[in-house]
Amino acid sequence: MTAEVRAPARSMGSWVIGLAGISGLVAIIAGLYVSREALTAVAVLIALAVGVGWPHFLRIPAKKTLAAVIGLPGAGAAAAAGFVPAPGFLDWTPAFIALGMMAVFVVQLIRGTGQAQRLESTLGCCAGVLLSCLGAGWVAGARFNGVKEMLLVAAISAAVALLAGLIRWPDSIIAPLGIILAGLAGPLAGLVFSDIAVLPAAIFGVVVGAVLVSFRRLVTLRGGPLNLLAALSMGLAPVSAVGSLAYFIDKLLIY
Numbered sequence: 001m002t003a004e005v006r007a008p009a010r011s012m013g014s015w016v017i018g019l020a021g022i023s024g025l026v027a028i029i030a031g032l033y034v035s036r037e038a039l040t041a042v043a044v045l046i047a048l049a050v051g052v053g054w055p056h057f058l059r060i061p062a063k064k065t066l067a068a069v070i071g072l073p074g075a076g077a078a079a080a081a082g083f084v085p086a087p088g089f090l091d092w093t094p095a096f097i098a099l100g101m102m103a104v105f106v107v108q109l110i111r112g113t114g115q116a117q118r119l120e121s122t123l124g125c126c127a128g129v130l131l132s133c134l135g136a137g138w139v140a141g142a143r144f145n146g147v148k149e150m151l152l153v154a155a156i157s158a159a160v161a162l163l164a165g166l167i168r169w170p171d172s173i174i175a176p177l178g179i180i181l182a183g184l185a186g187p188l189a190g191l192v193f194s195d196i197a198v199l200p201a202a203i204f205g206v207v208v209g210a211v212l213v214s215f216r217r218l219v220t221l222r223g224g225p226l227n228l229l230a231a232l233s234m235g236l237a238p239v240s241a242v243g244s245l246a247y248f249i250d251k252l253l254i255y
Contacts, residue, residue, distance in 0.1 A: 016228065017219065018166045020235025021212075025155040025162075028138055028239070032148050036139070040082030043139050043243070046236050047074025047132045053233025054128035057226065060121040065107055070125055073100030074132025074240070081136035081143070089140035090247070093133055100129035131237045137244030144250060149194030153186055154246035157205040158239060160185040161212035171220055175213045182209025200253040207245055212238050 024046055031039035051071020055063040073096040080092035104125040108118050141151050164178035186205025190196035215238040219226070226234065 014166060014168075014219070016226070016231035017235040018162050020232045021162045021239050022159055024236045024239040025159050028243075029152060029155050032138075032142055032151055036082055036142065039142055040078060040139050043078035043081070043135045044075040046240055047071055047078050047135050050074060050128065050132045050135070050233050050237050050240055053229035053231070054125070054131075054237070056230040057222070057233055058120060058124040058128075060117050060124065062107065062111060062121070066104070066121065066125050066128075069100060069103040069107055070128040070132050073097065073103075073129055074135055077133040077136040078139055081139040086143065089143050090136060090244075093136050097130055097133045100133065101126045104129065128237075131240050134244040135240035137242075137247040139243075141243065141247040141250055144247060149190075150196060150250050151246055152193050153189045153196060153201055154204065154208065154242055156189040157182045157186045157208040158212060158242050160205075161209040162235075162238075164209075165212060165216040171213075171217050174216065178213040178216070179206055179209035182206065182212065200249070203253065204246070204249045207249065208242055211241055211245065214238075 027042045028039065028046075031042040048071040051069075051074060052067045054070050055066045060066065076099075077090075077093045077096040080096070081089050084092060104122060107125075108122050111118065138151065141154075142148065161178045161182040164174060164181050167174060167177075169177075183202050183206040186201040186203075186208070187198040190198065190201035215234060219234055
């Protein structure tokens with residue numbers, strides 16, 4: 001495949017990744033203001049989407065089986081966060097992470113010895129299970145103290161970092177730019193939409209920006225074009241991870 005053919009595919013992949021991530025954030029905020037059940041349903045769908053596309057991003061065998069192994073624990077963690085009694089919103093999340101990782105190892109054992117890409121499948125799918133389950137943090141954050149504005153600030157910071165990642169500049173430029181812009185978006189969103197202090201909002205924006213630009217680097221290092229499912233997963237995986245970041249930063253710095 002020539003460079004001329006690969007370049008448009010990479011470009012299309014970057015736009016799909018950005019649009020998928022922003023669409024996921026919009027769906028989360030919409031669910032946040034509709035009802036707890038709606039937000040839980042959105043978190044479950046995002047976890048399943050991450051699971052379906054992650055094996056395609058890794059380019060590993062047994063994609064359908066591993067998609068179920070990655071997506072279902074995340075869906076379970078999100079559902080549990082939506083319905084378990086307070087304050088243990090994420091009490092079940094470690095159990096689902098452990099269950100998913102054990103299932104990854106079982107799948108690799110069933111595949112037998114000598115199979116291609118066993119190490120990559122095991123390590124990469126364990127990371128996928130973790131990312132899928134971290135989306136439960138969005139639901140936990142919404143239930144934690146009932147303050148919706150914190151999650152809105154989180155979503156705006158993440159959206160700014162995603163938009164920065166769409167710029168076709170080298171990672172050495174986009175990485176600091178995305179972190180700085182997300183760090184500025186957090187306090188500005190906090191001042192406009194809530195009474196959250198500037199420093200916690202800035203810290204949160206910087207952390208979110210760092211997470212988002214690191215995923216952009218993963219896509220760059222992977223090389224080659226992404227298919228639709230892989231791009232969808234790479235757009236939603238960092239959005240899922242931001243959910244738990246928002247929850248814990250809210251507990252540590254704001255509440």
